[in-house]
Amino acid sequence: MNIFLWVVYIISAIISFVPLVRLNLFSVNDKYRYFKYVSIVLFIWVILSGMRLTLSNPLFIYYSSLIIYPLIYLLTVLLFVSTMNLLKKKVHLAFIVAFYTFLVIEFIVALTNNSHLLMLEIAYTPNLIYQDVYNSSHGLFFYIHMFACYSLLLLTIVLIASYLYRDLKQQQDSFPFVLMVFGMAFGLIINFINLFFYSFFLDPTLVAFVILLTLLYAVIFIRDVRLIIKYKSNDFILNNLREMYFIVDQRNKVVETSKELINTIDLKEEDEVDFEDFMKKILKKAIVYRSSKELTGGYVNNKLYLHMMEKPIKLPLFKYSARFYLLYNETKIQKHIHDLDYVVNHDLMTGLYSRNYYEKTRLVIEKNYKNYTLAIFDLDGLKLRNDNLGHEAGDWMLIEFAKALGELFKLYKNLSAIRMGGDEFLLIAPDYSKNDIIAMIDKVKKRTMNKDILKDIRFSYGVATNQNGELSFSETLAKADNLQRIMKESRLLEKKDFEYFLRDKFRKKT
Numbered sequence: 001m002n003i004f005l006w007v008v009y010i011i012s013a014i015i016s017f018v019p020l021v022r023l024n025l026f027s028v029n030d031k032y033r034y035f036k037y038v039s040i041v042l043f044i045w046v047i048l049s050g051m052r053l054t055l056s057n058p059l060f061i062y063y064s065s066l067i068i069y070p071l072i073y074l075l076t077v078l079l080f081v082s083t084m085n086l087l088k089k090k091v092h093l094a095f096i097v098a099f100y101t102f103l104v105i106e107f108i109v110a111l112t113n114n115s116h117l118l119m120l121e122i123a124y125t126p127n128l129i130y131q132d133v134y135n136s137s138h139g140l141f142f143y144i145h146m147f148a149c150y151s152l153l154l155l156t157i158v159l160i161a162s163y164l165y166r167d168l169k170q171q172q173d174s175f176p177f178v179l180m181v182f183g184m185a186f187g188l189i190i191n192f193i194n195l196f197f198y199s200f201f202l203d204p205t206l207v208a209f210v211i212l213l214t215l216l217y218a219v220i221f222i223r224d225v226r227l228i229i230k231y232k233s234n235d236f237i238l239n240n241l242r243e244m245y246f247i248v249d250q251r252n253k254v255v256e257t258s259k260e261l262i263n264t265i266d267l268k269e270e271d272e273v274d275f276e277d278f279m280k281k282i283l284k285k286a287i288v289y290r291s292s293k294e295l296t297g298g299y300v301n302n303k304l305y306l307h308m309m310e311k312p313i314k315l316p317l318f319k320y321s322a323r324f325y326l327l328y329n330e331t332k333i334q335k336h337i338h339d340l341d342y343v344v345n346h347d348l349m350t351g352l353y354s355r356n357y358y359e360k361t362r363l364v365i366e367k368n369y370k371n372y373t374l375a376i377f378d379l380d381g382l383k384l385r386n387d388n389l390g391h392e393a394g395d396w397m398l399i400e401f402a403k404a405l406g407e408l409f410k411l412y413k414n415l416s417a418i419r420m421g422g423d424e425f426l427l428i429a430p431d432y433s434k435n436d437i438i439a440m441i442d443k444v445k446k447r448t449m450n451k452d453i454l455k456d457i458r459f460s461y462g463v464a465t466n467q468n469g470e471l472s473f474s475e476t477l478a479k480a481d482n483l484q485r486i487m488k489e490s491r492l493l494e495k496k497d498f499e500y501f502l503r504d505k506f507r508k509k510t
Helices: 003-021 023-027 035-054 058-086 093-111 130-135 140-171 175-196 204-223 225-231 235-239 259-265 275-283 331-345 355-368 382-389 391-410 434-448 473-490 492-509
Strands: 244-248 253-257 286-289 304-313 322-329 372-379 416-421 424-430 459-466
Touching: 003 023, 003 035, 003 204, 023 035, 035 058, 035 204, 058 093, 058 130, 058 140, 058 204, 093 140, 244 259, 253 259, 253 275, 275 286, 304 331, 331 355, 355 416, 355 424, 355 473, 372 391, 372 434, 372 473, 382 391, 382 492, 391 416, 391 424, 391 434, 424 434, 434 459, 459 473, 473 492
Parallel strands: 286 304
Antiparallel strands: 244 253, 244 322, 304 322, 372 424, 372 459, 416 424
């Protein structure tokens, strides 16, 4: 064999040995597990081919040349089964039994060829050399072997090509398809030449298998994020990462999920879930956001708050990249922010919004609404209650009136009730008319009215509406406040009666 063929053989041997160095990579995903057996059988074939070219023992040359045929058939079967497993297609038990029954027959025929010459039409002799086996004719069973191998190999090639073609149509990424088609075409061409035109001293089928599997492994390796992680030894880092994460491949499938995320969200470990379906499961138990600006509404007590960050994972030679999602559990932080926001924007006694909230919301209302109504309230007798009955009586009145305003939220949406200070309250009602507000005030009156004068909460109010942005917020508020003062002055006599009642009650008590 000339130097060129030796170089080809040595390169083929090195390439076929590489997968054996990292066989554990094939265990990263169950769909790759059979490929490790393909790699082992291919390497055995390569070693046997080299040994029969270098060793001069006639017995070894004869039987190693024969054993290679069932070995090739075994490799073809394993490649077919591996491809079916990769594509998540089931191989029926009847076919498995048929495959391996024929494999046993192949081994028997190969090992007993000396008596029937069905595989190679040459018998063993003590002076046999490799050139004799190389020049010998093939027996009938060899052609049965060839038919079985080429049929399975052709079916495997069709499965792989159709799989990659579907990816090509979905992702517009032509590199994997072109690469595999080129490799398959090259293998078929050199085998065709070997069978019908020129017989190569080095078996071209061996070289074709090495090329085909190398290209297939390259496509799998480059595109599978989990293999990249495993190969680069980042799995230790990820396994010990306290943050939650998951990885999405170029097909939008979740291919890796941290144990921390599975345990926190109580997910099931599933293989290759659609990204959208995966997110739906997370959103059932968590609020996911990329920026705190996305958080609207109040704090939800029974959900986790997960801050999600997305990073692309570039796949070499491919148009599309995978994505790495990191999730930070910020539930406690959001709870603290909510509590702080509540303290800043709420009156702690009544639970209504505070003056701080008013200063912010007035700008929002003025900017976003042309139609809104304001109602300002002033309670009667807060100072009298505090001076004559104690501050607890005054606090009770403020809290009860706040509850009455709060009950409006069950019936009406988009209202803001604010304690402006002391005994003064403000109701902001975007897109509500004056009549709507009067109806609301009537409900408040019924809620606060009581036959017991000490439990009867009386108040003055003023209502002003801004229609089509005719007035500024300040002007609308001033108009409502002025109407409230007019009502308050009209009720001075009523207020005096309440004052006499409290003083008289206080004198009797003392």
